[in-house]
Amino acid sequence: MYKLYYAPRSASMGVRVILDEIGAPYELLETSIMKGEQRPPEQMKINPNGWIPVLLCDSGTMYECAAITIYLCDRHSESRLAPMINESTRALYLQTLVYFSNSVQNAFQLTYYPDRFANSPQRRARCATAWQPSTTGDLVGNRPADRPQGMGTG
Numbered sequence: 001m002y003k004l005y006y007a008p009r010s011a012s013m014g015v016r017v018i019l020d021e022i023g024a025p026y027e028l029l030e031t032s033i034m035k036g037e038q039r040p041p042e043q044m045k046i047n048p049n050g051w052i053p054v055l056l057c058d059s060g061t062m063y064e065c066a067a068i069t070i071y072l073c074d075r076h077s078e079s080r081l082a083p084m085i086n087e088s089t090r091a092l093y094l095q096t097l098v099y100f101s102n103s104v105q106n107a108f109q110l111t112y113y114p115d116r117f118a119n120s121p122q123r124r125a126r127c128a129t130a131w132q133p134s135t136t137g138d139l140v141g142n143r144p145a146d147r148p149q150g151m152g153t154g
């Protein structure tokens with residue numbers, strides 16, 4: 001049985017969707033992403049950053065959206081949620097996944113938690129507006145030439 005540290009409107013929702021699609025039994029462990037609210041000590045032991053998702057399973061614990069996504073999709077490959085290792089769409093799948101968790105998630109951190117990155121109100125305001133979502137849309141969604149059939153067409 002999987003256990004997932006989870007909060008609504010957070011990156012942990014993506015992992016929940018994958019667990020639903022796989023049909024694996026899981027339990028949601030309530031936590032928070034709000035500034036100033038305590039995270040459960042057990043969650044902090046696994047990921048001292050205080051970020052979710054954090055997954056617990058029979059083989060151990062892990063965090064980072066991209067890593068968890070790859071792990072679950074590979075482990076439950078019969079669900080056909082991701083391209084297999086030798087499929088041509090695997091490269092774009094990995095690229096998009098890592099781009100989101102490496103760049104977009106960091107931009108979210110800047111936008112939602114500017115106090116972590118800047119100590120004056122002016123600098124915090126600059127952080128909070130530094131990321132332009134449309135740039136990400138252009139990079140990920142609007143490059144049909146890079147989009148193998150069946151990916152990113154929805």
Ligand SMILES: N[C@@H](CCC(=O)N[C@@H](CS)C(=O)NCC(=O)O)C(=O)O
Nearest residue numbers: 010011033050051052064065101105
């Ligand atoms: N690189 C991490 C980032 C995860 C992340 O930023 N999670 C947010 C929710 S969307 C969070 O836990 N925020 C709470 C905090 O930063 O204190 C990942 O991809 O899993």
